[in-house]
Amino acid sequence: xxxxxxxxxxxxxxxxxxxxxVVNGYRPVGEHTRQRVQKAIDELGxxxxxxxxxxxxxxxxxxxLAIPELNNPYFAELAEIAIREAAGHGYTLVMENTAxxxxxxxxxxxxxxxxxxxxxxxxxxxxxxxxxxARTADSPLVLIGEGVYDVPHxxxxxxxxxxxxxxxxxxxxxxxxxxxxxGAAPSGDxxxxxxxxxxxREALAAADLPxxxxxxxxxxxxxxxxxxxxxxxxLALPEPPDAVFAYNDLTAIGALRALAEAGRRVPDDVALxxxxxxxxxxxxxxxxxxxxxxxxEIGRLAVRRLVARIEGTEVAAPxxxxxxxxxxxxxxxxxPGT
Amino acid sequence: xxxxxxxxxxxxxxxxxxxxxVVNGYRPVGEHTRQRVQKAIDELGxxxxxxxxxxxxxxxxxxxLAIPELNNPYFAELAEIAIREAAGHGYTLVMENTAxxxxxxxxxxxxxxxxxxxxxxxxxxxxxxxxxxARTADSPLVLIGEGVYDVPHxxxxxxxxxxxxxxxxxxxxxxxxxxxxxGAAPSGDxxxxxxxxxxxREALAAADLPxxxxxxxxxxxxxxxxxxxxxxxxLALPEPPDAVFAYNDLTAIGALRALAEAGRRVPDDVALxxxxxxxxxxxxxxxxxxxxxxxxEIGRLAVRRLVARIEGTEVAAPxxxxxxxxxxxxxxxxxPGT
DNA sequence: GTGAAAGCGCTAACAA
DNA sequence: TTGTTAGCGCTTTCAC
Numbered sequence: 001x002x003x004x005x006x007x008x009x010x011x012x013x014x015x016x017x018x019x020x021x022v023v024n025g026y027r028p029v030g031e032h033t034r035q036r037v038q039k040a041i042d043e044l045g046x047x048x049x050x051x052x053x054x055x056x057x058x059x060x061x062x063x064x065l066a067i068p069e070l071n072n073p074y075f076a077e078l079a080e081i082a083i084r085e086a087a088g089h090g091y092t093l094v095m096e097n098t099a100x101x102x103x104x105x106x107x108x109x110x111x112x113x114x115x116x117x118x119x120x121x122x123x124x125x126x127x128x129x130x131x132x133x134a135r136t137a138d139s140p141l142v143l144i145g146e147g148v149y150d151v152p153h154x155x156x157x158x159x160x161x162x163x164x165x166x167x168x169x170x171x172x173x174x175x176x177x178x179x180x181x182x183g184a185a186p187s188g189d190x191x192x193x194x195x196x197x198x199x200x201r202e203a204l205a206a207a208d209l210p211x212x213x214x215x216x217x218x219x220x221x222x223x224x225x226x227x228x229x230x231x232x233x234x235l236a237l238p239e240p241p242d243a244v245f246a247y248n249d250l251t252a253i254g255a256l257r258a259l260a261e262a263g264r265r266v267p268d269d270v271a272l273x274x275x276x277x278x279x280x281x282x283x284x285x286x287x288x289x290x291x292x293x294x295x296x297e298i299g300r301l302a303v304r305r306l307v308a309r310i311e312g313t314e315v316a317a318p319x320x321x322x323x324x325x326x327x328x329x330x331x332x333x334x335x336p337g338t
Numbered sequence: 339x340x341x342x343x344x345x346x347x348x349x350x351x352x353x354x355x356x357x358x359x360v361v362n363g364y365r366p367v368g369e370h371t372r373q374r375v376q377k378a379i380d381e382l383g384x385x386x387x388x389x390x391x392x393x394x395x396x397x398x399x400x401x402x403l404a405i406p407e408l409n410n411p412y413f414a415e416l417a418e419i420a421i422r423e424a425a426g427h428g429y430t431l432v433m434e435n436t437a438x439x440x441x442x443x444x445x446x447x448x449x450x451x452x453x454x455x456x457x458x459x460x461x462x463x464x465x466x467x468x469x470x471x472a473r474t475a476d477s478p479l480v481l482i483g484e485g486v487y488d489v490p491h492x493x494x495x496x497x498x499x500x501x502x503x504x505x506x507x508x509x510x511x512x513x514x515x516x517x518x519x520x521g522a523a524p525s526g527d528x529x530x531x532x533x534x535x536x537x538x539r540e541a542l543a544a545a546d547l548p549x550x551x552x553x554x555x556x557x558x559x560x561x562x563x564x565x566x567x568x569x570x571x572x573l574a575l576p577e578p579p580d581a582v583f584a585y586n587d588l589t590a591i592g593a594l595r596a597l598a599e600a601g602r603r604v605p606d607d608v609a610l611x612x613x614x615x616x617x618x619x620x621x622x623x624x625x626x627x628x629x630x631x632x633x634x635e636i637g638r639l640a641v642r643r644l645v646a647r648i649e650g651t652e653v654a655a656p657x658x659x660x661x662x663x664x665x666x667x668x669x670x671x672x673x674p675g676t
Numbered sequence: 677g678t679g680a681a682a683g684c685g686c687t688a689a690c691a692a
Numbered sequence: 693t694t695g696t697t698a699g700c701g702c703t704t705t706c707a708c
Contacts, residue, residue, distance in 0.1 A: 052685035
């Protein structure tokens with residue numbers, strides 16, 4: 001199986017250590033020696049055996065990104081950024097799909113992959129503070145998304161309550177009064193749904209609008225189908241909403257479809273705002289107004305902080321970083337006269 | 339760093355080899371011994387160090403899935419299936435994004451990850467038969483998608499020419515005569531685009547329709563934006579098409595948006611068919627008629643054949659497997675009276 | 677049925 | 693600036 005350091009050493013007439021130093025640059029190597037070694041490497045086509053390196057170093061060069069749904073374009077876009085950033089630091093990123101399953105999330109925390117990954121970027125949805133605190137694995141952990149705070153780990157997230165606020169404020173500003181929320185979690189165990197719900201209620205209160213429980217649609221999951229069903233239910237109300245704030249763009253897209261099927265005009269009859277700024281929302285008809293998190297920043301920061309922890313270059317106490325977001329107004333809230 | 343075999347051996351009062359055999363089951367272990375060892379494993383919380391195991395065995399337990407765009411939901415859906423299947427075989431799947439870049443594809447073939455992966459599932463778009471034949475890496479390779487045939491590797495794909503045929507035949511059947519194709523590759527180096535183009539021409543000929551070069555729209559990439567631009571160009575023609583066959587669902591979605599912006603009705607003015615059956619097309623307005631490959635089958639089969647090659651259980655000559663596809667008719671071709 | 681020991685390829689401590 | 697060597701944790705051959 002392939003060319004080893006030893007082969008190179010023999011070919012170049014030097015010791016193993018010297019070849020290793022040419023490859024890794026830990027200590028200086030004479031110019032003449034370096035060239036001979038490099039020549040041997042090129043000729044024989046050497047590449048280091050990572051298993052051996054990692055066995056020795058105690059690290060694998062792999063980091064994991066655990067997300068609740070690979071199918072959600074938001075996470076696919078985030079993953080793409082994280083993969084690129086990880087590669088830039090010499091790490092390979094492996095994706096773990098938790099499928100928003102509590103058991104899978106717990107296993108991940110317990111270090112089911114302990115020996116294969118150096119660190120974990122984790123977007124938990126079914127577990128909370130207690131479970132994270134009870135974590136037994138000892139490799140670095142960076143949390144992304146919402147839901148778990150006050151734990152001794154770096155955490156990158158947008159301010160969900162503020163984001164919801166901004167969405168509702170926008171709907172209020174264009175004159176809507178019966179604003180529905182799609183995507184409340186059924187059992188309350190989905191933290192981010194709770195936060196967005198809280199922002200919804202706070203913003204309603206701030207605008208002096210009554211909170212109407214019937215305008216809150218619960219969903220099991222947060223995909224297109226869930227959004228569509230929820231919207232149908234809202235449309236069946238005696239007094240349907242004139243605006244909808246959806247948990248994410250995916251449920252908003254589903255709502256859009258339900259509205260089209262029901263023959264409602266968007267935004268004239270019902271205005272619509274989502275969260276995530278997935279590309280799909282820039283091409284739907286109508287295009288979708290959304291709260292855009294800075295995915296680039298989230299992905300990059302998460303990887304950077306994780307790598308810093310792994311390599312011990314970061315020693316400061318774990319930080320919770322709020323990344324910026326902005327409202328992107330598109331056709332789904334572009335009403336005449338506003 | 340963790341509990342090792344040695345710790346277990348000491349605790350249970352047996353040799354390393356015995357513990358290894360309890361863990362791996364390569365040779366029988368006495369019942370009494372097994373229990374003592376198992377007890378020690380449970381108490382100490384042992385899990386094998388994979389780097390060490392892999393160094394010894396010469397394998398890493400990692401397989402890679404290299405795709406041209408993680409952002410394309412088709413590949414995200416495929417990846418999800420492949421990850422699940424790989425896990426079922428005890429492998430971890432890492433995703434490689436080639437970004438449809440020829441250089442990246444070549445590096446992959448040369449085994450840039452030689453020592454980190456046991457095998458590769460590869461969806462090439464910029465390279466052809468020669469490059470695959472010149473491959474230097476020696477780990478197993480399974481090709482998916484179209485473009486490279488007659489190479490000594492397993493290959494899973496749908497019959498692209500037939501798929502295009504089916505799409506065009508459907509458009510002809512609902513009475514369309516000026517059928518455009520969106521997604522011809524500019525330089526001809528994108529194999530699958532060429533194949534779909536071929537199917538398009540053949541099907542036109544079979545229906546006694548003239549091939550009109552002006553109805554063929556070239557695109558640089560194959561995303562929503564590309565589809566939108568191409569559609570705009572087609573609409574600017576003196577005699578625009580009455581139907582469009584798009585390279586994939588993503589370009590079709592872009593085309594749909596261009597049609598909406600231009601105020602054209604779909605399917606009344608222009609009917610539309612894509613390929614891939616991504617979920618987005620089930621929720622767009624109108625919903626998108628598509629050629630649906632059997633993603634489940636493709637993902638599962640690719641992983642299975644790769645694992646079989648890695649583990650040497652498959653010794654038969656490499657096979658090209660054509661997986662089934664079917665036309666799913668939705669609103670974008672649902673015309674009155676057909 | 678069980679044990680002893682070699683060695684996978686590499687890094688790093690120590691020596692020269 | 694370069695070389696020697698121990699040992700990371702595991703599997704596997706050979707011996708008992």
